[in-house]
């Protein structure tokens with residue numbers, strides 16, 4: 555953990571998140587295939603999506619959606635290469651060809667990560683590919699990318715909680731807070 559003193563200022567409560575995730579689940583459930591064989595594939599980007607995804611898959615289950623789960627992980631190409639050069643450090647093992655795929659992440663920031671992952675998944679020819687993010691920080695967007703389902707739009711501040719971390723900490727917070735560094 556860095557030594558710089560900071561405090562956390564909550565901006566989204568557990569109750570806010572509970573209500574909003576249910577609203578998004580309603581929207582996704584409306585768009586999902588309803589037939590008996592209409593199983594969907596939910597893919598989470600590690601690590602940040604895991605809390606949002608855990609809630610969302612249970613909300614979808616409660617709305618009659620059957621699904622399978624997989625995860626992907628993306629990292630920078632390595633030291634010495636230009637920023638923004640991304641590579642898959644973990645790929646899916648599920649066949650997504652011809653299926654309804656829901657890609658989930660914690661936050662859409664510059665958009666570089668989801669642009670990269672979305673292209674990769676699109677190349678596997680799913681029937682439908684939708685993206686769902688808990689938070690959207692449009693002020694920092696660099697890639698031409700928008701998500702189909704967005705929990706909240708947030709200003710350009712560093713946020714933690716509900717899966718989002720600062721130095722791998724605070725992911726377990728049931729609320730979202732802005733990290734405020736002391737002057």
Ligand code: XMP
Nearest residue numbers: 602662663664665666667711712713718719
């Ligand atoms: P891009 O810029 O590719 O980044 O859209 C997406 C990833 O960057 C991380 N990220 C954050 N993590 N608080 C965090 O804890 C933030 O405010 C924040 N902004 C970006 C996150 O891992 C996301 O998947």
